[in-house]
Amino acid sequence: MYQAGYRDFHKNMTYTSDDRETLYTVFLSKERGWSTYWNIMKLRSREAWIWIFGLGVLALFAPWFENRVSFCIPRMLGVDFCPGCGLGASIGHLVRGELVESWAAHPFAVPTVAILIGRIIHLGRLERAQNNKENTNG
Amino acid sequence: MANVLQLIPDAEPDEMMYLHMLMEPMNDMQAGMFASMYRSRRKEPTMILLLTLVGFLGIAGINRFMLGQMGMGILYFLTAGFCFIGVIVDLVNHKKLTSEYNQKQAFEVANMMRAMGQL
Incomplete structure (x- = not known):
């Protein structure tokens, strides 16, 4: 039900058999390497x-921030x-696998990370989906 | 071809783009029907901005609830919008958030019309 409109665009997109073959070979080839993961940079x-x-900042530096820097506006x-x-401290603990400390600092680390x-x-x-839509409309 | 500007005069510039794309194949009657359905569903960015500002009183996340993002809404509500940093993020992004919602509504209306055989 959610974002049904965008999904329909994918369904209605017409690939030729050549396109499909190329996509499949690119997916299967070992050469794809980092380029697949670099796609996030296009975001x-x-x-x-x-x-x-x-x-990222919280995951890397949260333990260092403790008692030094606070992002809390109140x-x-x-x-x-x-x-x-x-x-923040809770997410820092969670990334390092310290679940008990994470829960003690703030109980919402897991749902926060999951939802974000x-x-x-x-x-x-x-x-x-929007990029595909622009491409199909020429 | 129906005129987007005439039927939906309160549309934002980026909103015009996808509305124009959706309404291009419609005739005047279909476009009028689409416009009335879309205008009853769309949200005004100013209203979302006001609801975001309510977050500074301590009740953050109402804007996210209004935009149908229940998970983010509950998270904002229970953590005071990540100590109000999330509220500021939403203030900066309020136009983009609203246009995301409005765009979804536009496509849903078009799909609904297609399902009812009106398009």
């Missing part, structure tokens, strides 16, 4: 890049209570 969605950057303004505090990665994938698919 133009600003929101997707913000989430990728945020998750804390910067001098308010003590914030329901999102500890999420889902959102990034969704935005990527949306963009790919």
Whole structure:
């Protein structure tokens, strides 16, 4: 039901047998190497890049940030209570496999990472469908 | 060919592109039907911006709920929009988020008309 319109574009796209063969050989060939994974660099969605950057920074540097840097805006303004505090540390622990510490810092690390990665994938698919649509319309 | 500008005057420039593409093969009656269905479903970017600003009062994520993103909405609501950083992200992206939703609605309306044999 979700994004039915975009899926229909994929269905209605007409590949010639030549195209299909080329796609298949590219998929099967060992030469595809890194180029397949570099496709992520073509992503133009600003929101997707913000989430990728945020998750990446937290995954790499969250333990270092602890007691040094805080991204919490209420804390910067001098308010003590914030329901999102500890999420960064929690994601940092989760990436390193420290599940107990992760839960102690903030219980939502797993759903947050899952939903954000889902959102990034969704935005990527949306963009790919739009690119295909532009190509088919010439 | 039906005129997008006349039928949906409140459309944004990028919205015009896909509306024009969808409405090109329609005749005047079909285009009128499409426009009335689409205009009742589409969301105004200004309204989404206002709902995002409500997030600064502590109730973040209403904009995401309105745009049909339940997972993100619940996440924003329970973490105060990632300590308000997510709220700022949504303020910056509010036009793009709205156009994503509106575009989905436009394609759904066109599909619905196709299913009912009106297109």
